[in-house]
Amino acid sequence: MFYIHQTTCISPQQTFGEVNIKVLNQPAGHQLKVIEPTYGGIPPGVLRRMSKAVRTGVGAAIPFFNQSPIPDGIIIGTANAGLEECFHFLKQIVDYNEGLLSPGSFVQSTPNAVAAQIGMLGRNKGYNITHVHLGLAFENAMTDAGMMIKEHPANNYLLGAVDDISLYNHTLNLLAGWFKAEAFAAGELYELNSPGSIAGEGAAMFLVNGNPVNAIAQLQAVGTVHADDVVTIEQQLKHFLHRHLPAGEKIDVLISGENGDNRLQKYYASCEKIMSDEAGILRFKHMCGEYPTASAMALWLACHIFQKNPIPRHMVKKNLPQKEFKNILIYNCYKGAQHSFMLVAPG
């Protein structure tokens, strides 16, 4: 589908600038929050008015506009960028009984504010789109990027995802039972055998194009499924692998979206079951928490691994991959209803 040439990631771990994911940062209370950089590339006056999702999204994107090749378009996946501002505005409406309100939060309450700000600061008048389909927002953005590159083979695109924890989306998800109520250490996430995960957030950006030369990784395929029965998902995964995995090859490493929610474990178990015994199995949600576009963090990690960086112990569930390997499968599931598969190979 496309080649990945550069990446950035702002996450709860040390992933932006000087990367060090060997040390595992712990959650603060019930949440894994991003380490925000100083945002050197954003004018201070503009930065002050940005919500957190816009800040992290734009912060992760700006480096791409200061180096060649400059993106020809911007394709973002986000489920809840803008929600924080949306609630600020809601609160104003209620507190002032629909009185005289300041429009700042309203303007920033739309999820396309991230792609729009990137376009504005990067002076980019090309294709600009925001996919918001919840747990598949990033996957749909990836499909879009794949199509754009097929349609415009010489172009470069900024593909990315961002979601943040705001007080309100945290409350809504907690009420709906998607987060564990108790506090725990990051390493314990997979051991608690209880419903719910841990809230997380992050932004990851990728420069993608059709050029294999010096690429970090190749995204071979992305697949999405809306279903909640394990059998359908397993069938779809097998079909996906049959269709996209080159003949005679197997999955060397599975990056699993396992998130500590025991209600979702059956999906991840069924995916692990169809891997070979030698396949390495890695997990990442203890690093970034659960959020609708967390799979972008997994793709960033796949790229990081393909750049010959060591795989930290805390990611390994089974078989730390020792030697050269080729095919990484990312399987992620959001709230049991939306599932995605990504097949990634070295560049």
Added chain:
Amino acid sequence: MGRIFITGMGLISAVGRTVAQNREALSGGSCGISSPELVPTKYAGILPCGEIKISTEDLRHQLNATETGTTRTSLFALHAFEEAISDSRLTPGQLTSFDTALIGGSTVGGMCLTDELYRDAQQTRKGSAYINSYDSSAVMMYLQERYKMRGIINTINTACSSSANAILYGARLIKNGLARRAIVGGVDSLAKFTINGFNALHILSASVCTPFDQDRKGLNLGEGAAFLVLEKEEDIVNKKLYAELTSYCNSNDAFHASSLSDEGDGPYLAMKGALDLAGLAPGKIGFINAHGTGTENNDLVESRAMLRLFNRVPPFASTKSNIGHTLGAAGAIEAAYSILNLYHQEIYPGLNCLIPIAQTGLLPVESYKKISLQHVMSNSFGFGGNCTSLVFSKS
């Protein structure tokens, strides 16, 4: 690559609950903008809106939508979706096929329940029945679940051009072989949230909007939904062909979060890009369904962009003078209107424009006309500089 045609449409707006009712209303120059009676806001008597005069409960009952947590937005979407799939005679097998995509645009989503959302977000113990319905993806998830759809499902939010981009995206899925057919559209319902938001920006008019008039006072918000069924030429047997979806372009104005640049680079590039993709000379466009919100900024900039691109600006009008600005639904509703223009070879008058804008001198179409049309352009521009133009052609 084969051509893509529209084989079915569904539409609900303030001037009609079916495609046929909408056509009749537009032909007669009807205006559905009135004092809101259903959306709970203190601006009800002050700011007119394109409100659909059916209560959410009646709509739910009429559609037999008994699922918990369905919002007014989801119900409008269902209403238009059902009309579109029945118009196109899609079979249940086609609907659940892995190669049928569903792509929708929405900005308000479940936030039409502004007060409920606020209450839920303050709760500490138990959420309401709507707790999973607020996301803007909730509408497409609802349709997907109700019809057990299995192809690519997507929600796009580029503010007021959301559903124009949903149409563009569905067409590209088909062209890239990722879907065989796509049901594409958009929906939004009136909300205390958006009424207050646009009011805070001082761009809502206290009277019925007057797109492209020198003395325009702003926009009126509206609500509604539209869906189109897109199919590949080679798959279509014995079906009504409303029009061909010929071309599209998405460009960004990269200027300001909530207003367009003076020269209108975004609108210009979107319109020009759509012409270029189809290899059409500007003179081939017979009519433009303009974005034409009725705000100071949009109408002037859109006029300038049209003057920049066209030697002679083709006949144009804004149907926002009939139904208000339906935000995330606008692109799809106006696409359906453009398709009606082509299918019936007629153009509908833009209402309430008396004096053309001094700087540009452009006057929208003033009366209903039968006219020979080959290509119609539909413009949608949104906050964040998100501009998209679509071109439909006579089938």
